[in-house]
Amino acid sequence: MTSSNNNIPDRSKFQAIDSVKHIWTGLDLPPQALESVQLDESGHELASSYKLSHLAQASIALSALAAALNDAQHNSTPVPAINVPLEHASVEFATEHLYFLDGKPAENKWGPLGGLHKTKDGYVRIHDNLINHRLALLRILGLPDDSTREQVAEKILDWKSVDLERAGIDNKAVIYTLRSEDEWNATPQGQAVPDFPVSIKKISSGGDAGFPSHMPSGADRCLRGLRIVELSRIIAAPVAGKTLAAHGADVLWVTSPSLPDRPMTDIDVNRGKRSISIDLNNPKDKEALFELIKDADVFLQSYRPGSLARRGLSPAELIKIRPGLICANLAAWGTEGPWKENRGFDSMVQTASGMNVSEAQHFDSSGATPAKTLPLQALDHASGYLLAAGIAAAVYKRAVKGGSWQVDVTLAGTMKYLKSLGQLPGKEGFGEGKKLPKELLTDEMMETKESGYGSLKAVKHSARVEGKQPGWDFMPKPHGGYEPRWL
Template identity: 55%
Template sequence: MAGNDLIPDRSDFTTADTIAHIWNHLGLPAEFVSSLSLPDADRHSRSGLPSSFKIGHLAQSTIALSALTAALFQSTRNFSIPRITVPLLRACLEFDSEKLYTLDGNKPDFSGGLKSFGGPVQKTADGYVRIHDGFPHHVAGALKILGLPPTASRDDFRSDLLKWKSIDLETAAMESNCVIAALRSYEQWDALPQAQYIPSIPIHVHKLESGAPLIPPQPPGGSDRCLRGIRVLELSRVIAAPVAGRTLAAHGADVLWITSPNLPDLPDIDRDLARGKRTAQLDLTTKEGKAKLLELAKDADVFIQGYRPGSLSAKGFSPLELAQANPNIICANMSAYGNQGPWGGNRGFDSIVQTGSGMNVSEAEHFGEGDAGRPMPCQALDHASGYFLATGICAALYKRATEGGSYEVDVSLAGTMKYLRSLGQFPGKTGFDCPTTGDQEIEEYLETRQSEFGELKALKHSAAVEGFMPGWDILPKPLGSDKPEWV
């Protein structure tokens, strides 16, 4: 059973049930769900993702929802809904897309940071922690808390960790510029005050201001994709929010990815997630940078932000301020723990939420080989949250077209975690009796194109839309290659 007082029991849901459940929650026309085709749905053995969690179910349902809502918006232009097909295996592969591309034949390298100091979790005085090491300043912050220099050895690192209790180290990280999670069980997570604030439905869409219905005109020759004519500002890094932007781009949106010149390039992740996007840089610590972003927002349909809750609001870009500047805007927020509760303003990432919420402990218990914690085989929370955010955005575009107004969309990694947990887990070790997908089978779903970084071979989008051609026109390029302007 998946349920308790905090976690609804959806363990008997099929993939189609999950899609219908979230679709109905969003208040969308029920008859359109019948346009979906889900090959191999609920056949875990075809997912290629060995896990106790129903990741294949989550992958197929979230990608299908994002494609179906994009087509729903397009129906306001052509008054019909096309057939949507999302095969299970292709959806599962796309949940691992950042690991499956090659650049000039070379695979991405994720061995940096603190990974050379040990496994995914590190031993403390009373348990284990996970230290996020995706950004150099997070690594530097963790070493600073431990009182270690950047040149610290593995032995020094492990020795100093043993001087800390897990919760104390997690708390110290929350008070500084780094991200650390204590490894918890479900019971320990459920006892936290923050657990009470995590919604049971992973997508929240609400109207900010009323207005007249608006359907942006389709550009000439723009009938090949559902979101042609939609302008998207994306302010994000790492995986979850960039997946949302990449998904909107696959369906034809003009996505302008705004990054900070004060943050480093993350080449191994950015090369995959930048597909379909123009890229410009603005320094929001300057008046000029903020003025330019506001100018762009006034002509945008969608404003995606994936930074810590409150960080952009502090610079004058709260959803209400954006709606005052642009009464037709859709503000989409991606966060770790939502924007409410004692952890509402905290930084967080997929691996951190997995560690702190009990998922890794439960995965290890199901695997049954005595590990303290075991990560899922892919960044499932990141990818699912990205597709959930794209779904919420497209639902808001449909509502804006039919009802008018500006909207806010909220998705959190913890909300996705809660939904995945509610689907239940495969009993014992049975979920791990699932063969991984071989390179030869993956090859069928890759496309090879020339980028500014070299020959890029990467996954095609897994959703097929009858009569349309989802995909990416723009290939990855160096950050800041484009001017901060609409085309």
């Protein structure tokens, strides 16, 4: 059955376990493994008209179950039991805002010029957390680099929303029109987003079946020794690498001295990884990366589609370097459609796809509120866990069938899946018993470890795997703080 919303499948009757079963089955994974999942869906839920706690619990459970499936395959044992508490999962969708460094709370600030701005005929949202995007915006508006938010707002009033959006796309800024559901559904990109949120496909027969020798059987974690090269940014793909690291993967997070960073976000989302510095503009550094890839199992990246391919790092080139490699990609808008190569972030997908307008309408039926954002970056986090699940599923498929595999997840695909779960009527999603992440946080959900930045108190991983409790062996260091080699 489908809803009237752009033929989005109607999954409004789903519980979290139903979403786990639906996606698991869609990935063609062993159905008997689902017997290992027991989800207690009781507890306070996140404040939103959208079913964010459902999405959190289901996506994290999927990633844990896919990891556990590998353990069972590797050791010829039953799949370990999986449990993900609802409230802990909800909190884990906001970890980048909930840590403490040397006792001080996280400082995750938005850029000074970004957010919602009124235009001549509506609104746009601007993302300027990265300095290059901020400078691109100012160039479009004809303003100097030190311009204030007020000066930017005044200039934007002279633009039509879609014209400024197009100027942003054409000039390397991140600006998107605030659309309603109907307006999004009428766009070519809105029509190009697939109904299923994870894609796994075999791209080559090269690569032996079985598990590599550096993944020992009988290990303390489900994916112990899995080797991952990660080139990622901000939240979504880093969450995927962080999740796989919690299940024992050896993750080398590749940073570049030539790119702007977000250290306050990186501290959280790169727990469990070893950061190394490689400049792809430097031939020696690039060769060092290729040497790492030769012994890797997974290449995980979230740069705009095509950007790494132009540097010889397309899936087709990568599997020549390492037959049997799993190539995993995170994109914003989709793998098809006119926006497939566009820049984008969680907040931009919310804005352009009608989510912010619909959330505002549920929160305030008077129409006085033009847009309301979700209480956390749900599309980022869910996409990260879905990508981790897809990667672990591809590891299993490679072990059984051999070959090289490609995994794709997009923020827009996750958005469409979230919409398919339906919305709570009226203001029900903001009523009694609905909470913000910090209101759900308890000391039992936290752990404290020493990092390269100081004493880090942060949210533990919410997935529980019988006999294989996930966790992180490495804590973040300043970029490039580890040696570029496998353990």
